[in-house]
Each structure stands twice: as C-alpha cells, then as structure tokens.
Amino acid sequence: MSTEATPHAGLRSLLPGFAPGSAGSGSTWRARLIAEAADLTRSGGWQTITMAKLADRVGVSRQTVYNEIGSKQELAEAMVMHEVEGFLRGVDASFEAHPDDLVGAIREAAAGVLRAVRTNPLMHAVLSASHGAESDLLPLLTTEASPIIDAARVLIREHLDAYEVPLESARIDALVDMVIRLVLSHVTTPSGTPEETADDIAFIAERVLAL
Amino acid sequence: MSTEATPHAGLRSLLPGFAPGSAGSGSTWRARLIAEAADLTRSGGWQTITMAKLADRVGVSRQTVYNEIGSKQELAEAMVMHEVEGFLRGVDASFEAHPDDLVGAIREAAAGVLRAVRTNPLMHAVLSASHGAESDLLPLLTTEASPIIDAARVLIREHLDAYEVPLESARIDALVDMVIRLVLSHVTTPSGTPEETADDIAFIAERVLAL
DNA sequence: ACTTTACAAGTAGCACCCTCTTGTCAAACG
DNA sequence: CGTTTGACAAGAGGGTGCTACTTGTAAAGT
The missing domain is CATH 1.10.10.60 (Homeodomain-like)
Incomplete structure (x- = not known):
C-alpha cells in the first residue's frame, strides 16, 4: 500500500482527493x-x-x-490547496520524524514552517491571509481561511494524542491553538531566525507539557 | 504627588509628554x-x-x-498615540491591581485588551495594524507599528521584574513575547470570549512560570 | 487667541473610452 | 476522444481629462 513518504492517516483525511501514487486519469x-x-x-x-x-x-x-x-477562481483555490497540502505535509513529517520527542517535533514543525514561508512567498501569503493579513500577492482568499488553520489544528491534535500528554483535553486544545497562533504570528511578523523562534516556542510548549 | 489612578513609573517613561493633571498650557x-x-x-x-x-x-x-x-499626518499620529496610551494604561492598571498574583494580572490584562478592541474599533485598528493586518479604518500607520508593541513589551517586562519569576531573563522575554503575540492574534482573529481566551493565555503563562 | 479671507499646489472623484480578460460555444482537427 | 481554433457577449481593468475639494501657508482683521 505504502510506497514512499506515506503520510499520516490523519493527513489523508484532511486532504480530500489525495492519492500519493496516481495523479488521477x-x-x-x-x-x-x-x-x-x-x-x-x-x-x-x-x-x-x-x-x-x-x-x-x-x-x-x-x-x-x-x-x-x-475558472480563475477555481485555479486560485487549487493553487492555495496545493500550498496548504505542502504546509500540512511538512508539519506531518516533523511529527513522524520524532515519535518519542513531542517537544522536538513541535520545534521542527515550527522551524520548518517558518523556513518555508521565507522562501515560498505564496505559502507566506496563504498563511498570512489565514491570520488576518492582506497580501498583494493573493487577493483571492474568498475561501475562508479558517479551514486551513482548522486542518492544522486537527492534524496536530491527532499527533499529540499519540504521545502521553498529562493534560486534560481542553488544555491540550489551548496548547495546540497557542502553538499555531505563535507560528502564524511569526509568519506575519518575524522577530528572529526560524530556529530561534522555534526554540522559544518549543520551550513554552515544554513547560506547558511539564514533561 | 499622586492624585488618582497614578500610573506605574514605567508607564510615564513610555508615554512622552504624559502629565496626568495638567494638559499643558x-x-x-x-x-x-x-x-x-x-x-x-x-x-x-x-x-x-x-x-x-x-x-x-x-x-x-x-x-x-x-x-x-x-498637519493631518500629525493628527493621525496624535490619535494613534492616544489610543496606544489607553491601551498601555489598561495593561498597566491590570498589573497594578494584582501585585501578588502575576497570573491573575496577565489574565486581566489580556481580557481587558480583548474587551477593549471589541468596543473600540480604532484601538482594534491600531493593534491589528501593529500585527500586520490592514484596516480600512486607518491606512496611515506610517509610524512603524513596532514601537507600540515594544512599549507593551517593556512595560510588561518591567512589571514581571516586580514578581519573583524563577526563570532566566531570555526565557522571560520569550514568555512576554508569547503573551503579546497571543493577545494580538486574538485581536485580529478571535476564537472565543475575551474571558475564555484570557483564561487560556493565563493557563499557559502559569505553566511556563511553574509557580 | 482666534477668525477670516485668500491662494498655490496637489489630490480625489468622475465620466468616458478603449482595451484586455473572462467564460462559453460550436465546429474543426489529429 | 482530447485538443485546438475562432468567435462571441459581458464585464473588469486601465488610461485620460476635467472638475471640485482638500491641504497647507500666509496675511490682515477682531
């Protein structure tokens, strides 16, 4: 079934029409x-x-x-979807790469996203837009941007449930929400290198998790 | 010296030309x-x-x-300054009100800001702009918005130093930065009542502080 | 201390036109 | 069958010229 770079089960469900090997007919x-x-x-x-x-x-x-x-609108949506796919895939891979190190996974995911938006202005635009900022690059986010964030939220939450997290569910949600918001905040308004920022976020997450 | 609602010493230094009683000649x-x-x-x-x-x-x-x-530009700056003053004063008051409860102070400050931007669209615009979002209400933030955030950062940091915080300085900075970014994130993209959000932020802060 | 009047320079809005683009169709091609 | 081609209506976008308003400054008036 799995040939290469098999995504997490949750990732598939978040990307409708996603089929690794064949691109369709x-x-x-x-x-x-x-x-x-x-x-x-x-x-x-x-x-x-x-x-x-x-x-x-x-x-x-x-x-x-x-x-x-x-139509042109559908072209925009497809483009955005493609970027979102890359975004989610990167986050997913970070968690897959650290099955026994939740904080490390969060750090890598955060750093990965922050690095990606630096070199990919389109992804930057998509994520910025999902956080309230306007972009000259893409005034077409008619599709409410929250689904993107929601997808990331669900994906991360699913991953978190694979670790042993000594917190009640609502608190875990708050933590996930915080990590996402912090990363997006640094997407629109960076304050250091991706690595420095990711370190700070990982530190916060570590303390909250009290591991 | 102090007649009413005396601001923190640090607040005065952050608001140039600030004199409580007399508005000047x-x-x-x-x-x-x-x-x-x-x-x-x-x-x-x-x-x-x-x-x-x-x-x-x-x-x-x-x-x-x-x-x-x-000039009109100066009018804009004065208006913005006035809103910023109110914003900082509110944050300051929250900390003054909880001299021995840092988490409570953070919760009240966050909730206060989130409540304020709900009823004051101008303040909402100013804080949103300071976080990368554009506003039809105020396309005049020529004055780089970062000073506003920096002022809040310095103010909060000063307050934090009045409590006993068992963290090294760089970590405290990261915490302050996080709180500010989270609040601003919820200014541009709310996800619940101010109180709920403030509770979540306070929870995170509490865990980070490990009190 | 504030108002009034006057003025140059610049900007904003408007109506207009022309062009380019979108989106769809049917017919033609390999 | 997938693709191309040419044609088309509708409408969005981009200039242009004009007018009216606005900014900012200066003087003299009360």
Whole structure:
C-alpha cells in the first residue's frame, strides 16, 4: 500500500482527493497548470496572471485550461490547496520524524514552517491571509481561511494524542491553538531566525507539557 | 504627588509628554480635536475626515486646527498615540491591581485588551495594524507599528521584574513575547470570549512560570 | 487667541473610452 | 476522444481629462 513518504492517516483525511501514487486519469494537464500558475504568482503576483498567459506557458490552448480547471477562481483555490497540502505535509513529517520527542517535533514543525514561508512567498501569503493579513500577492482568499488553520489544528491534535500528554483535553486544545497562533504570528511578523523562534516556542510548549 | 489612578513609573517613561493633571498650557483645543477626530474615524473612517469638517465639529476655525495639530499626518499620529496610551494604561492598571498574583494580572490584562478592541474599533485598528493586518479604518500607520508593541513589551517586562519569576531573563522575554503575540492574534482573529481566551493565555503563562 | 479671507499646489472623484480578460460555444482537427 | 481554433457577449481593468475639494501657508482683521 505504502510506497514512499506515506503520510499520516490523519493527513489523508484532511486532504480530500489525495492519492500519493496516481495523479488521477483525466487530469493530465491539471498538475502542470497549477504548478505553473503558482510559479507565475510567486514571480509576478496573482493579478498579472491571465488564463491565456498560463495556457501559453504550459503550451496548451486556453480552452484546455478551462476544461481542466474550470475558472480563475477555481485555479486560485487549487493553487492555495496545493500550498496548504505542502504546509500540512511538512508539519506531518516533523511529527513522524520524532515519535518519542513531542517537544522536538513541535520545534521542527515550527522551524520548518517558518523556513518555508521565507522562501515560498505564496505559502507566506496563504498563511498570512489565514491570520488576518492582506497580501498583494493573493487577493483571492474568498475561501475562508479558517479551514486551513482548522486542518492544522486537527492534524496536530491527532499527533499529540499519540504521545502521553498529562493534560486534560481542553488544555491540550489551548496548547495546540497557542502553538499555531505563535507560528502564524511569526509568519506575519518575524522577530528572529526560524530556529530561534522555534526554540522559544518549543520551550513554552515544554513547560506547558511539564514533561 | 499622586492624585488618582497614578500610573506605574514605567508607564510615564513610555508615554512622552504624559502629565496626568495638567494638559499643558497652550493646548486648549488639542484634546478636543483629537477626541473628535477619533470619533469621526470610528464612525466614518479616517479617509472621510477633512480638517474643515473637524474644525466645524469642534466649533473652531480651520486655522486653529492647523495651529494646534500641525498637519493631518500629525493628527493621525496624535490619535494613534492616544489610543496606544489607553491601551498601555489598561495593561498597566491590570498589573497594578494584582501585585501578588502575576497570573491573575496577565489574565486581566489580556481580557481587558480583548474587551477593549471589541468596543473600540480604532484601538482594534491600531493593534491589528501593529500585527500586520490592514484596516480600512486607518491606512496611515506610517509610524512603524513596532514601537507600540515594544512599549507593551517593556512595560510588561518591567512589571514581571516586580514578581519573583524563577526563570532566566531570555526565557522571560520569550514568555512576554508569547503573551503579546497571543493577545494580538486574538485581536485580529478571535476564537472565543475575551474571558475564555484570557483564561487560556493565563493557563499557559502559569505553566511556563511553574509557580 | 482666534477668525477670516485668500491662494498655490496637489489630490480625489468622475465620466468616458478603449482595451484586455473572462467564460462559453460550436465546429474543426489529429 | 482530447485538443485546438475562432468567435462571441459581458464585464473588469486601465488610461485620460476635467472638475471640485482638500491641504497647507500666509496675511490682515477682531
């Protein structure tokens, strides 16, 4: 069943239509189009994208773009979804990598996210938007951003339940919420290197967990 | 010396030109003008304000406004400063009210801020802007917003030093930073009542302090 | 100490036009 | 069958020129 980089069970359920090996049947161009759109967004900003330019870039007719994607709004959603997927996958991997070190997992997850948004302006835009900030890169978060955060919340919560956490459920929720908010806060308003910030967050988490 | 609601010594140093009893000599209209401007901003938004309207509202000539304030940019700064003053004063008061209960002080300060931004859209705008969010109410935060946060940071840190905190300095800084970021996060993106949120933050702080 | 009047410079809004883009269709192609 | 092509209506976006208002300063008036 699992070939490589098998995601956590919870991750699959959070990413509808997620199938590691096969990208589907009819969608030959879909992935290429979304990737190229993300690239164009990263370089020139979302508003410079036109369906014609995108089609040209991929080497396909404009009609094919509409057949594969549907509309420009759906293109945006697909792009965002793709970034969110990467975001969640990174967080997931951090937890998978530290099965017996919860604090270490949190530190790595936080540092990973903070590093990622530094080099990936699109992911930065998506996460910023999910936290109230506006981005010139992506004025299209019509899709309420809270689902993104909720997904991260659920994912982390699931992972936490795999460790022995001596806290009642409501307190664990508060902790998870805190970690997410702190990371997002440092996404929009950084105050140090990803590693320094992740260390601070890990310290706080460690004290709260009282391990 | 102290007549009423004497602020913490540190608060005075953070608010240049702050003198509780006397509002100064020449500035007869200044306070009225700033208050009225804040009111107009709250109701109609900053961009609807004109110096003429403001003068009319207060019942003085337009020239007087320029004499008292200087320019529209300075009006904005004065307004923001006034809100920041209220914000810091509230935080300060919370700590003064709990000289022997640090966690309680943090809870009250957090709850107070979260309650205040709910009823005061201008303060909401100022604090949101200090955290990366844009506001239609106030597109004038030319003054880098970080000083506001820095002031809060210094103020809280000063208060914390009055309690016995069994942590090294860098860790206390991390804690203060966390509390501020969490509160600001809930300013831009609330997730419950001010009291619930404040409880969660207080819980986290308590665990970190390991009291 | 405040008002009034006057003024230059700059900005904001508006109506207009033109262009480009979106989204859809049907027909043609390999 | 998937893809392309050309054509199309509707509408969004981007300039332009104009007017009206606003800012900021200065003087003289009360």
